[in-house]
Amino acid sequence: MFSYVPFETEDCSSTKEIAHDWLWDLSESKYQAYVREPEMFKVYTSTYRNPVVWTRHIEDLVRSLKEASGIEDEEQLHAILLAFPWLSSPVYAERWFLIDIKRELEGVWKLIESGLE
Known part of the structure; x- marks a missing residue:
């Protein structure tokens, strides 16, 4: 399972x-x-389709983003991830190979950023 705790924030x-x-x-x-380990990523993807696993993963990500950012509003954290x-x-x-991931992220970020204080 992907885990993103802790996230280093000292440069932010x-x-x-x-x-x-x-x-x-x-x-x-x-x-x-996905690029480095496509076969393992397929295993990850198949488990990610399980609603229980997906829910736990989202909750782990919400917790990680909350700890890193200090954002307390869990509805807002869920909305960011959604x-x-x-x-x-x-x-x-x-x-992902068909798009410019950085450009796409920045487009989505503009929407998210306007909702953050």
């Missing part, structure tokens, strides 16, 4: 920067895992 100057960098690291690490599956969910992995 704001909650927005932490959330942005956390989301980028999440996307980039999943992309790199805005982001195209760039982090393994069910879309085969499409």
Whole structure:
């Protein structure tokens, strides 16, 4: 299971920067895992389709983003993650080669950023 705790924040100057960098690291690490270990990534993807496993994974990600960013509003944390599956969910992995992940992330980030204080 993908785990993102702890996330290093010392180089970040704001909650927005932490959330942005956390989301980028999440996307980039999943992309790199897909590129480096495609067979293992297929196993990960098949378990990710299990609703119990998916729910636990999302809760782990919410907890990690909460710890890193200090954002306390769990509805907001869930909304951030729900805005982001195209760039982090393994069910879309085969499409990642077809897009500019960084550009796509920045587009989604503009929507997310406006909702953060």
